[in-house]
Amino acid sequence: MDIAGYSASIFIGISLGLIGGGGSILTVPVLVYxxxxxxxxxxxxxxxxxxSTSVVGSFSYFKKGLVNIKTAIVFGxxxxxxxxxxxxxxxxxxPEDVFTIGSYTVTNNTLLMLLFAVLMIAASYSMIRKDRQADIEAVQKQQFYYFQILLQGIFIGVVTGLIGAGGGFLIIPALVHLLKLPMKTAVGTSLVIISINSLMGxxxxxxxxxxxxxxxxxxASIAIVGxxxxxxxxxxxRSTKLKPSFGWFVxxxxxYIVLKETLLK
Known part of the structure; x- marks a missing residue:
């Protein structure tokens, strides 16, 4: 299984490089299973x-001027x-044993994987659905809805801290819809936010x-190559063409994780 794990690790980086998120959705299942x-x-x-992978990926966006520093700070x-x-x-x-249903005990490991599965299913919806804003990529006047950004930042921080997910699939829609950033700038800024959040975590x-x-x-080295x-x-x-396919995979x-942690346990 180690060979499969090392091979799968390259796709962690590829997904981050292509769509600015999705890397952690692959990382935890690869490490666990x-x-x-x-x-x-x-x-x-x-x-x-x-x-560490997002740090490397953000460099190319920095060089192209596709990172909004103020947004990264306010969000971060x-x-x-x-x-x-x-x-x-x-x-x-x-606790190690969270609760018991009949003969089935939900451990902290099981709980985290089930939470992760719910996150994956939610992420898949945001990837599969058609996003007209992402297609248009029109440059609009940036707006700051500080209270919404504060709540979004706290929520993403809890998700990142709890299950090791960078939250790119949540960050990018917030940057596009709340702050009116163009899609490519949202991807670059998302990578910076993911870098800071994940490494601090x-x-x-x-x-x-x-x-x-x-x-x-x-x-990490293999993911960086990715x-x-x-x-x-x-x-x-165009990332908008790849996101739906990746969404179905997610x-x-x-x-699968829900079934493995419950019926197939």
């Missing part, structure tokens, strides 16, 4: 892999605060995590 990692440890590793501050509180207090507070996890650096760096490929392909292929994966 192909490398047999504990789900809580997998969320910490996912934060580092997705964060509440997210980082929420990530810290989630990794430091909420995640450790989840990993740093907050270090006191509670025993890291196998050789393994972690090898997966994002370089994805960034190149993004100049040749939907199938989400349903």
């Amino acid at each position: 192909l490398f047999s990692l504990d789900a809580i440890l997998a969320t910490a590793y996912s934060l580092f892999i997705v964060g 501050i509440p997210s980082i605060a929420a990530i810290f509180l989630t990794r430091e207090y909420l995640l450790p507070a989840i 990993f740093l907050f996890s270090l006191p509670h995590t025993s890291v196998q650096w050789g393994f972690l760096l090898s997966i 994002i370089l490929i994805g960034s190149y392909l993004s100049t040749k292929i 939907l199938v994966m989400g349903i």
Whole structure:
């Protein structure tokens, strides 16, 4: 399964490079099901892999002037605060055995994977549905709805901290619809926000995590190769054409995780 895991790792980066999100949706299942990692440890590793990969991917967008720094800061501050509180207090507070239904016990690992599956199914909807704004990519006057951004940032921070997901599929619609950013600028800005959120989340996890650096760096390196490929392909292929196909794949994966953690356990 290790060979399959290393092979799958390249698609983590490719998805981030092509559509500015989706990397963490692949990372946690790869770590849990192909490398047999504990789900809580997998969320910490996912934060580092997705964060470091997004840093590399954001460089090309910086060079092209497709990153809105003010937006990244306004979005990032509440997210980082929420990530810290989630990794430091909420995640450790989840008991090993959460609850029991008959002979079936829902452990903290099972709960996190089920939450992750729900996130995947929600993400698949946002990827599959037709987004006219993304197609038009018209430059509009940027607007700041600070309260909505604050709430969105907190929500994304909790998601990132709890299940190791960068939240790109949530960030990009918010940047496009709330702030009226063009799609390519939203993707570049999303990668910066994901970088900051994920790496800060990993740093907050270090006191509670025993890291196998050789393994972690090898997966991150493969994912970085993937994002370089994805960034190149993004100049040749419209991401709006790829998102629906990737969305259907994510939907199938989400349903599979639900079945595996419940009926097939």
